[in-house]
Amino acid sequence: MTGTRGSAMIVVAAVLSFHARPLPGQSLTSSSGASLSIAAPNESAYDASASAGSGSYTISTTCTGTGAADCRLFLQYGTNSQGQQVDMEYAVVSLGSADCIGAVASPATWIAVQPTSVVLSTNKNKSCVATFQFRVSPLSWSVYPFPGPGSGTYRQRVNFVFTRP
Secondary structure, three states, rough: OHHHHOOOOEEEEEEEEEEOOOOOEEEEEOOOOOEEEOOOOOOOHOOOOOOOOOEEEEEEEEEEOOOOOOEEEEEEEOOOOOOOOOOEEEEEEEEEOOEEEOOOOOOOOOOEOOOOOOOEEEEOOOEEEEEEEEEEEEOOOOOOOOOOOOOOOOOEEEEEEEEEO
């Protein structure tokens, strides 16, 4: 790479938030805080498919209420200050119980964030604790030029949406 590219680095921050549709009794909480940062990539990370993973992010879901249906968890893109979406992937690092349905704990398996795909579900009157990591993919000079938009860093909000089917 050129000297300019060799010294260029961007920081990508996965800003995580919760958006639960207002249904009685459902809850979604985190024990990991409101945001995670993905470390600034080094030169070899560009055009090599993906960034390094973030730290771990743990959520706890409880599916209760008056309806008969089970609950589902989605990951969806939110807004960001740059107006350019950074493509994100997630890995399910661990699951707290068999009540987390449809997900398999596999820290080395990265899945693209797809807003219409169910990440996991929880039966009514059950709880699920799941731990995730996030990364940016692809990380490419042609997709993410240096120094990045406006502020010089890329940011992406990923919302956890907990809802009934």
